Amino acid sequence: MDYNNFEVEVEKLNSLLGLKLDLEKITVAAEKMGLKVVGNSDDGKTVKVEVPPTRADILHSCDVVEDIGIGYGFNNIQKIYPPTNTVGSFQPNNKFADMLRAELAQAGYNECLTFSLLSFKDNYTNMRLPIDLDECVQLSNPKTIEF
Numbered sequence: 001m002d003y004n005n006f007e008v009e010v011e012k013l014n015s016l017l018g019l020k021l022d023l024e025k026i027t028v029a030a031e032k033m034g035l036k037v038v039g040n041s042d043d044g045k046t047v048k049v050e051v052p053p054t055r056a057d058i059l060h061s062c063d064v065v066e067d068i069g070i071g072y073g074f075n076n077i078q079k080i081y082p083p084t085n086t087v088g089s090f091q092p093n094n095k096f097a098d099m100l101r102a103e104l105a106q107a108g109y110n111e112c113l114t115f116s117l118l119s120f121k122d123n124y125t126n127m128r129l130p131i132d133l134d135e136c137v138q139l140s141n142p143k144t145i146e147f
Contacts, residue, residue, distance in 0.1 A: 001053040005038070006061045007046045008068075016062075017069045018077060023047065029071030035064065059143055117142075 014020055021029070026047055027037040034055060039048040051058045058064060069077075090098075101111060117139070124131045 003053060004051045004058070006049050006051060006058075006064050008049060008061045008064050009046050010040075011045065013047075013065050013068060016065050017072070018080075019072070021068075021072070025072070026068060029068045030064075032071035033067040035067060035071075056144070 010021070010023075010026070013026070023037070023040055023044065030037050030049055034052060035058075036050040036052075037047055038050045040046060049064050051064070058067065105111070120131055120136075123129075123136065
């Protein structure tokens with residue numbers, strides 16, 4: 001149940017969100033999302049944000065930027081056309097996978113998305129199996145203890 005601290009560059013935050021937020025607006029947006037601004041650098045270029053243990057979804061500073069954007073309100077961001085003109089399309093592999101998924105669903109199959117990473121407890125102890133290190137891959141630096 002540790003609190004995590006992240007330092008976010010104000011210029012990068014504003015660049016990613018397309019805004020010009022000052023420290024006060026960043027603080028208000030962060031507090032709406034359950035985050036706490038605990039300090040900033042002397043030159044005002046970085047902001048230190050404290051993340052409570054209840055927010056296990058925040059792993060990096062880019063997650064803090066996303067939450068500040070949500071707290072600010074994406075509908076409050078002015079809509080502008082990008083300087084480039086492009087036409088979007090599906091990637092061929094994604095289009096094929098979507099078509100295949102639809103056909104299999106119509107044939108009565110269910111799609112099941114499972115965790116590909118499990119803890120020893122979930123994979124062995126809870127299944128009452130002996131731990132076999134020869135058949136499993138172990139992460140050297142997992143982000144959560146569940147995996």
